[in-house]
Amino acid sequence: MRDVASLAGVGIATVSRVVNDKPGVAAAVAERVKSAAAQLGYHHDLTASSLRRADRRTDSIGVIVGDVANPFSAAILRAVEDVATRHDSLVLIGSAEQDAIREKRLIRSLTARRVDGLIVVSDHISEELVDARQRGVAVVSVDRHIEGLTGVDSVTTDNRRGMREAVHHLYDGGHRRIAYLGDLPEIWTAQERFAGFVEGFAAIGCQLDPRLVRHNLHSEEATHAAVRELMAADSPPTAIISAQNLITISIRRELRALGRDSIIAHIGFDDFPLADLLGVSVIAPNPSDIGRTAADRLFARIDNSTEPERHVVLPTRYIPRGSGEIRRRP
Amino acid sequence: MRDVASLAGVGIATVSRVVNDKPGVAAAVAERVKSAAAQLGYHHDLTASSLRRADRRTDSIGVIVGDVANPFSAAILRAVEDVATRHDSLVLIGSAEQDAIREKRLIRSLTARRVDGLIVVSDHISEELVDARQRGVAVVSVDRHIEGLTGVDSVTTDNRRGMREAVHHLYDGGHRRIAYLGDLPEIWTAQERFAGFVEGFAAIGCQLDPRLVRHNLHSEEATHAAVRELMAADSPPTAIISAQNLITISIRRELRALGRDSIIAHIGFDDFPLADLLGVSVIAPNPSDIGRTAADRLFARIDNSTEPERHVVLPTRYIPRGSGEIRRRP
DNA sequence: CTGTTAGCGCTTTCAC
DNA sequence: GTGAAAGCGCTAACAG
Secondary structure (H helix, E strand, C coil), rough: HHHHHHCCCCHHHHHHHHCCCCCCCHHHHHHHHHHHHHCCCCCCCHHHHHHCCCCCCEEEEEEEEECCCCHHHHHHHHHHHHEEEEHCCCEEEEEECCCCCHHHHHHHHHHHCCEEEEEEEECCCCCCHHHHCCCCCCEEEEEECCCCCCCCEEEEEEEHHHHHHHHHHHHCCCCCCCEEECCCCCCHHHHHHHHHHHHHHHHCCCCHHHHHHCCCCCCCCHHHHHHHHHHCCCCCCEEEEEEEEEHHHHHHHHHHHHHHCCCCCEEEEECCCCHHHCEEEEEECCHHHHHHHHHHHHHHHHHCCCCCCCCECCEEECCCCCCHCCCCCC | CCCHHHCCCCCCCCHHHHHHHCCCCCHHHHHHHHHHHHCCCCCCHHHHHHHHHCCCCCCCEEEEEECCCCCHHHHHHHHHHHHHHHCCCCCCCCCCCCCHHHHHHHHHHHHHHHEEEECCCCCCHHHHHHHHHCCCCCCEEECCCCCCCCCCCEEEEEEHHHHHHHHHHHHHHHCCEEECCCCCCCCHHHHHHHHHHHHHHCCCCCCHHHHHHHHHCCCCHHHHHHHHHHHHHCCCEEEEEEHHHHHHHHHHHHHHHCCCCCCCCEEEECCCCCCCHCCCCCEEECCHHHHHHHHHHHHHHHCCCCCCCCCECCCCCCEEECHCCCCCCC
């Protein structure tokens, strides 16, 4: 930078002004600086810039999800990226794998690199997150609502309502014995979805058979086993509701293997690519909407930290594709 | 940091040593510094650190893909992230959308933030990339080989071989009229795969009917139209090879719509989630392997920039699932 | 073992 | 309009 300044015959401050497109530089001088920069192959160093700048912004944000390779997370990520690009910001990613230790490490790692904001899919209040907030990092919680975390916006889906609707839909199809297959109960969305399931049963005035409820299905094998057990029971369910996309898929595999895929009604929470081709009915949140909304909120906060805390709840949409429309056999 | 130093009654350099776990500090002093840091809520600023450090490393890398939401890209991303984590590095992402302008912007944006290395899925030599190399940023080209780009490692799959095998396989199933549906011919992988298709035909001593070859299928509609046209022709193909995952999926949809999905043989390039449930045979590269290998090479280069240039070619695997095993009707 | 000093590349006063 | 100087938070070199 000093070299550019001396080659252009100007002061170092003027180079800075030109590089940042700031007003107050004669056009001719700006031109001279630009050509000097090009000649010397000069490149602006944003890290040094943000160190000295009054606002201390790095124009980068961090996104922590469960797994970037999960299609739901990937869709959120992409939507966030698009918003970030519009704000000239870059996106740093991290997969926390539902692991509190990894998550803490990631938060520390990201804040140490001075990201302007953080979008987090998490279930619990970690010290480091509160810390980050206090140090002025904007935070938006996505897809999960964290009780008791102040100064943090959240963007979630209406899990309960979506689930209640699914129960109603199966009830209308004649089903009374409806199984529930869900994820780890620590996960907030899993809790909400199960609560919605219970509420749905209460609303239709039906007795919920606890033997048809399975939690903790965090692997393909566990889900397969659960389906096999349910189907082998004395009075098996006539319909299944699954509370997460991976579980839904595992169920499809197992039902197919058992030759029951066209007999048992099935509705899954979360849409997924190719669900249309497989004919799987789903309760679909909109990950792009979620990501976009979250990123919008984040940048609003970054630009104006006095915004009041806000919690956006986005609706789900039921998409009938066949599996949820299988009626109970008379 | 100065505050921590004075509270602990030590010099600022000692704080730095403690924070970086450097040797040469008495245990008692280190303890004092740590508690002072905790008391003041001190946090290490990695951006300032890397500005001053001798190696100038930021412990962050950039990954530029077509679209982070594409399952193939997402899998690569995840593999890269895992390797990066082992190297205490963070991952910055960008979706270039096959757009040279966006790609250039991303490269500039990333290098301006001083990433240590760049993993890029790109088809052409952009000035910015060469520039980045010259300024000492390590670069690995992934899934594409860029002709004439020096000092850049590459990790690709054996597209030609995979494609030749697919042609052979269909030939063995009795097929002679095999259609090819491919992506934009600018894309290197599309070129290679088509070349493999042609080679396969040459090897089996068969005449390739140019009317059965369609390029430029970069949207769902274009692919649907191509399938409809091919099927409506006087002598339609008895088998189809598609050169990319999205095209494969579009073909499945259209074949299903036409009621031909169990009659026409079909092999797709690239595996995709749920291909097993749909019974789609594929030529499968391994995106996790690709990502991991690329990241390994990148960090090897970052740690030792004198490494000779290397080009790794990974094999594909044919996965029979039914659609590729449909024999020609007698 | 520890402290002092210089300076990474940049932006921001504040004078001119 | 422009330049000189100070300093963002940190590490490296050297002296003690």
